[in-house]
Amino acid sequence: MSYQHSFSLGKTIVAFILASIFLTFGDSSAKAQNGETVYLPLIVSSSITITVDTTKDELTSNGHCSLREAIMAANRHQAIDICPPGQGQTVIVFSNEDFTPTYITYTLALAGADEDDNATGDLDITSDITIRGVSLHRTVIDGNELDRVLHIHPGAHVILQNVMIRHGKTPDGVISSTGTTCGNGENGGGIANFGTLWIQGSAISSNNTGDGGGICFLSGAGGAGGGIFNAGLLTLIDSIVNDNYTGNGGITVGLAGGFGTHGGNGGGIINFDRLNIQDSTISGNRTGDGSLSFGYRGGGGPGGYGGGIYNQGVVNLDDSTISNNYTGHHGTRSTGGQGGGIYSQGTVQFKNTLVAANVSTDAGPDCWGILLSYGYNLIQDITDCTVVGDVTGNITNTNPSLYGLDDYGGSTWTHRLRDASPAVNAGNCIDMNGISVVHDQRGESRPSGDACDIGAYELH
Numbered sequence: 261m262s263y264q265h266s267f268s269l270g271k272t273i274v275a276f277i278l279a280s281i282f283l284t285f286g287d288s289s290a291k292a293q294n295g296e297t298v299y300l301p302l303i304v305s306s307s308i309t310i311t312v313d314t315t316k317d318e319l320t321s322n323g324h325c326s327l328r329e330a331i332m333a334a335n336r337h338q339a340i341d342i343c344p345p346g347q348g349q350t351v352i353v354f355s356n357e358d359f360t361p362t363y364i365t366y367t368l369a370l371a372g373a374d375e376d377d378n379a380t381g382d383l384d385i386t387s388d389i390t391i392r393g394v395s396l397h398r399t400v401i402d403g404n405e406l407d408r409v410l411h412i413h414p415g416a417h418v419i420l421q422n423v424m425i426r427h428g429k430t431p432d433g434v435i436s437s438t439g440t441t442c443g444n445g446e447n448g449g450g451i452a453n454f455g456t457l458w459i460q461g462s463a464i465s466s467n468n469t470g471d472g473g474g475i476c477f478l479s480g481a482g483g484a485g486g487g488i489f490n491a492g493l494l495t496l497i498d499s500i501v502n503d504n505y506t507g508n509g510g511i512t513v514g515l516a517g518g519f520g521t522h523g524g525n526g527g528g529i530i531n532f533d534r535l536n537i538q539d540s541t542i543s544g545n546r547t548g549d550g551s552l553s554f555g556y557r558g559g560g561g562p563g564g565y566g567g568g569i570y571n572q573g574v575v576n577l578d579d580s581t582i583s584n585n586y587t588g589h590h591g592t593r594s595t596g597g598q599g600g601g602i603y604s605q606g607t608v609q610f611k612n613t614l615v616a617a618n619v620s621t622d623a624g625p626d627c628w629g630i631l632l633s634y635g636y637n638l639i640q641d642i643t644d645c646t647v648v649g650d651v652t653g654n655i656t657n658t659n660p661s662l663y664g665l666d667d668y669g670g671s672t673w674t675h676r677l678r679d680a681s682p683a684v685n686a687g688n689c690i691d692m693n694g695i696s697v698v699h700d701q702r703g704e705s706r707p708s709g710d711a712c713d714i715g716a717y718e719l720h
């Protein structure tokens with residue numbers, strides 16, 4: 261598939277999602293205090309709203325509608341306990357009236373990974389669903405390290421708003437019956453997406469993939485995509501993917517040495533299809549270490565590639581910050597992981613985006629591969645990446661002077677710019693699609709000062 265073709269195809273799909281967002285939100289609008297138009301949730305006739313009224317993870321007829329039951333009612337278009345049948349783009353909301361703590365957590369409790377009917381382990385979505393949280397901290401969906409949290413199956417269109425997805429963990433690889441080969445850790449620690457997924461105002465935090473199976477002659481690789489494994493269409497807006505990590509390669513054994521494999525690729529996100537990231541932050545993610553080998557020959561494997569993002573498809577980055585991501589360490593007689601921030605063997609297009617302070621244990625501290633610039637990017641260290649396209653306004657080999665990831669207002673955490681940062685007023689307020697950018701990740705207005713700042717944070 262040519263790059264041009266895939267780009268226009270992606271735009272068509274994005275337009276479809278925009279249409280479905282519009283359908284879901286309707287035209288109920290109001291003016292916020294800052295004068296921006298905000299869209300209020302509106303139930304349209306073609307969809308049904310299901311209200312989750314318990315934080316418990318259960319599939320029992322007890323007069324309560326759990327999140328798992330709500331998803332099942334949407335998937336099957338039939339009533340489950342007191343959840344009504346789903347229809348169209350089913351909207352799932354949360355009734356938190358009986359609770360007042362800061363964090364309200366929906367913790368997965370029904371064990372059983374590798375199950376795809378939404379009965380155990382991950383929540384399996386096979387229909388069109390909008391999951392609309394109350395807010396990031398009042399709607400926390402916690403995987404409890406039983407399995408990944410969400411599994412979006414092919415054909416499903418899913419909108420995720422105002423939620424935190426955390427503590428997902430996929431299974432480790434297992435040993436084969438012959439005992440000489442071990443499997444890979446499973447992919448997608450927080451979310452595995454094979455459909456169309458739109459994530460807005462949300463956090464994908466502290467998820468991880470399983471280790472490769474070990475104590476084998478041929479060991480397994482760590483699972484790919486610590487936060488998200490994407491083999492569909494994924495859009496992230498005003499969101500954060502932070503502190504996720506991939507598993508390590510399994511240990512190899514054998515008198516003459518065995519053959520090891522790599523730590524999981526894509527600490528934050530691994531992308532095989534289409535990934536759009538806008539006004540978002542990818543920070544503090546890490547790939548796993550390569551296999552250790554205890555033979556006198558043979559060898560282990562490299563650390564996982566792509567601490568923040570590993571790409572073999574098409575990635576668009578607009579007004580985003582990728583910082584503080586790491587690759588894993590080398591295994592026995594091997595190399596470290598390449599591409600601390602971004603590792604790409606596909607197409608990465610970026611504008612007004614900040615890539616800085618990422619760390620690689622081998623080549624490409626901030627990036628590895630070819631990046632197609634649309635201008636106004638800041639890359640702290642371009643060693644091992646080739647930047648092509650429109651380089652107008654690009655700043656390279658310069659420290660952007662960021663604060664650490666923290667709460668600087670808004671619902672999601674950001675990397676604040678210091679007053680003296682070269683990213684301040686060095687950006688451009690028109691995104692890659694030619695649309696004016698009027699707010700940053702936190703919802704603060706843009707521009708402040710003479711021009712937009714580079715990255716996901718606008719200094720006021």
Ligand SMILES: [Ca+2]
Nearest residue numbers: 320322324341
């Ligand atoms: Ca129930």
Ligand SMILES: [Ca+2]
Nearest residue numbers: 375376382411
């Ligand atoms: Ca599943």
Ligand SMILES: [Ca+2]
Nearest residue numbers: 375380381382
């Ligand atoms: Ca499941």
